[in-house]
Amino acid sequence: MSAQCDVTGRRAAGEVMGVFERYLSVWVALAIVAGITLGKVFPGAFEALSGFEVANVNLVVAVLIWAMVYPMMINVDFASLSHAGERPKGLTITLVINWLIKPFTMAGLGLLFFEGFFAGLVPPDDAKAYIAGMILLGAAPCTAMVFVWSQLTEGDATYTLVQVAINDIIMIFAFAPLVAFLLGVAEVIVPWQTLLLSVGLYVIIPLIAGALTRRHFMAKGGQDAVDQFTGRIKPITVIGLVVTVLLLFAFQGERILANPLVIVLIAIPLIIQSVGIFGLAYLWARGWNVPIAIGAPAALIGTSNFFELAVAVAISLFGLNSGAALATVVGVLVEVPIMLALVKLVNGSRRWYERTMAA
Template sequence: MSAQCEVTGRRAAGDAMGTFERYLSVWVALAIMAGIALGKFFPDIFEWLSGLEVASVNLVVAVLIWAMVYPMMINVDFSSLRHAGDKPKGLTITLVINWLIKPFTMAGLGVLFFQGFFAGLVPPDDAKAYIAGMILLGAAPCTAMVFVWSQLTDGDATYTLVQVAINDLIMVFAFAPLVALLLGVADVIVPWQTLLLSVGLYVVIPLLAGAFTRRRLLGSGGEQAVERFTGRIKPVTIIGLVVTVLLLFAFQGERILTQPLIIVLIAIPLIIQSVGIFGLAYLWARGWNVPIGIGAPAALIGTSNFFELAVAVAISLFGLNSGAALATVVGVLVEVPVMLALVKLVNGSRGWYECRMASGIST
């Protein structure tokens, strides 16, 4: 690996990050603290906001996620979609990690920690409930937020869409039997309304809006017009992310303050799972010479979770106040800070990753 290659990669990563984005971890930390405080002192307001939902999908959060996803959808080149299958390595990584590895490692970590390391800290029945919640998270790969993580790492927008679309299609058929297998529950009821509504809100609608916007921009000024417009609205993604974090922590502020130990115990294996799955997929992508614009989203899809689906199924199977529901909620709280750290890792390691691609090894 040459020094020139490393410097160039670092410079490219730095140029891609705006001033506001460079301090994103600071804004998120402030949003977490503000969310917990606001949820504590103004519980009625956030209880009302959390109740604005359809099929377990919070409409306020849905609007914010839509605002985050829309800018990336403008970059989707529909003419390139038919060529997405020409580079199957990224899809292979995504599908193997999401469906053959992640659900089973999540279940294994749940058993290891709650029936092993933490056995003396929680009652056995509670431990089983927490494990069940973790399994539900592990079997529900991300649908919406991965577009945000992909955008923050300069991922290939078109290929990310293909990865998510195929993942969603498999989830329709594989989620229920996989959960039934790992939980030992025969009658898993998939909340189809939640699943379909989430895909519609987070994928279909912003995709159509992005396609319409892109067509208008290309007609008026070509690719340069697209780049200028997406550059201007890129802060919308960051602002939407920060406000989403604030709301999520405000919704659960009381739980965090009243059950801090349980929150920490559940968070530990979830964090280990996220970092481990990301590391496996990211190293696999680099070792397999997958371009980082495809490899990074492939790794981030496997790491992130479809928390709306996991929460909805946990509530329907075990009840609103169950340990399983609590575990899925902790998954929501843990995910954003962990994913932001991994996004930072991707951007910081871009030079290291791309130098392998530049070394003359065949792809």
């Protein structure tokens, strides 16, 4: 799912975004339909799959999530940290948006809509579950698709690598406490043991495995060898995401068929969050005279989510058939169309951005 930055960060859109990434929402939509259908036809089979658990971790889902997360972690280059001081303004915007603003605004929007505007449309317990899923999305800054959004806007390749490496390091230490705090504010109590286990399984171990794999192939044949390997295993990532979504909706089918409006209700605050975060970061970058090659990726990075992690943790904490897991998958469904629209906005506003800075 991830794409590596080249030397200039200026690949053509067709090269940057393959068929899978460009039509991700289509594959997710098809997996949703297939999941709901298969869940009704073979309910016993999916019920059996839900029983393969160890310490609240579904083993089938764990394998699928690993298939998604491990390939993208190979693209994280910790050697880029030596450049961390070269783009301090852009990095400041990214880190403030990702860790001090976005998680809190996502939680706030969840509470506002599901305990306010939508209070009469969904049961209170379901509302709390959807809020929990939104919180997990908001606390997981993007890793995989960052390279794609950066290249589509001709972003600075070195900056993108730096921010991904730093975000992943921060995520190891900040994700669990931040999620626990925000869930507590939303009056959703979760077991710390399961939360920490999820971070270890889906962040720390894949990150270490990816770093070791990257080191091996860099020694063997440099960046070309890394790109060739990630290209070969890319179909595994595709299968992992599609099958995970299918499983989730096989379990969620009855709930969704009973209330199909729920998908729209979850999508509304997610879309508002994405547009609002992007606008704040993009205008901040322009007002701070940050070059667009840095400012555009900084804004898009803050907008996008590490939805693979959010899905995995939602399943571990709340279960395959939970509203929290459903909310994270809706995040997958809406993210790519929104991000592509924002990429188009960046490229269309380039002259305005640069003219305003020059003035």
